[in-house]
Amino acid sequence: MRIEIATLFPEMCERVLDESIIGRARRAGKLDIRCRNIRDYTLDKHRRVDDTPYGGGKGMLMQVEPIYRCWEAVCEDCGARPHTIYLSPKGSVFSQKKALELKEKHENILLLCGHYEGVDQRVLDEIVDEEISIGDFVLTGGELGALVIADAVGRLCDGVLSESVCFEEESHFNGLLEYPQYTRPPVWHGREVPEVLLSGHHANIVKWRREESLRVTRQRRPDLLEQAEEQGMLDKKDRAFLQKLQEEENNSSLVEK
Numbered sequence: 001m002r003i004e005i006a007t008l009f010p011e012m013c014e015r016v017l018d019e020s021i022i023g024r025a026r027r028a029g030k031l032d033i034r035c036r037n038i039r040d041y042t043l044d045k046h047r048r049v050d051d052t053p054y055g056g057g058k059g060m061l062m063q064v065e066p067i068y069r070c071w072e073a074v075c076e077d078c079g080a081r082p083h084t085i086y087l088s089p090k091g092s093v094f095s096q097k098k099a100l101e102l103k104e105k106h107e108n109i110l111l112l113c114g115h116y117e118g119v120d121q122r123v124l125d126e127i128v129d130e131e132i133s134i135g136d137f138v139l140t141g142g143e144l145g146a147l148v149i150a151d152a153v154g155r156l157c158d159g160v161l162s163e164s165v166c167f168e169e170e171s172h173f174n175g176l177l178e179y180p181q182y183t184r185p186p187v188w189h190g191r192e193v194p195e196v197l198l199s200g201h202h203a204n205i206v207k208w209r210r211e212e213s214l215r216v217t218r219q220r221r222p223d224l225l226e227q228a229e230e231q232g233m234l235d236k237k238d239r240a241f242l243q244k245l246q247e248e249e250n251n252s253s254l255v256e257k
Contacts, residue, residue, distance in 0.1 A: 001103065001157050002032040002078060005146045006070050007113040008049065010035035016147050021161065022154050030159040033150055038062075041069035050116050059117035064126075067112065067119065071127045074110050082108035084129050085149070086119070087142030091131030094145075096173055098132070099152040111149060113142030175228035177221060179212035211241050218245060 005013050013035045017023060025031040039047040043065065050060040075081050083106040092098075102109060112119070112128065124131075134145040155161055182193040196208045217224050225242070228234050234242075 002108045004074050004110045005035045010037045025160040031154050042066040062119045064120045064123040067123045078108040082110040084110045086112045086128045086131045087145035088131040091133040094134050102153050103156040111146040115141040175233045176213040177217045179209040
């Protein structure tokens, strides 16, 4: 997979992408992520890429031509039109499901980072396939959102993580939040690691982890449980365990009364 980030701040993006798992994957050739400076594609001798918006208003707006020329260069280098995403608070909210969809459906992705007061709508209409937001808030530019998407999608690519189980058991991948995890020492400040994790009994550990995922998701994100049920991701054992939790909660309420 190839991911291009079109930005006014490529050095900022490179500093993040050079670190940790993504950085190692890039250096090993497992992941191709590139950052392009939109200023390199302006015809203005002062490398200007913005201007005042028509109709008035505060701030500056990114111009169409430098962005379009940058996009054309990416198309030429990729040998195909990349799936182009504009990072915008008006876009659909990013999720693990979306990350997996992008990884499975597209070989080339271009992440366009806006800045100032945004981007001239005409270039968005011309080249953008979808707009994505990383949450219901506004950032100074699209760089942080682009880095989030590049990381989330990149780590799903073959060879980036040692095994697929590294992400398949994480929060959101299977519709649930991840179970609690523990390491040495077995006792810390009087808090003990659950006995089942020390038992070496694989089937019991798998069962405990699944139930804890259900328990945590029910407590913190019941909306995810509803979605998992609607999508057929819960089986008979899952429903029985959730029913048990509900009965325990009802009994506890009666005792307190």
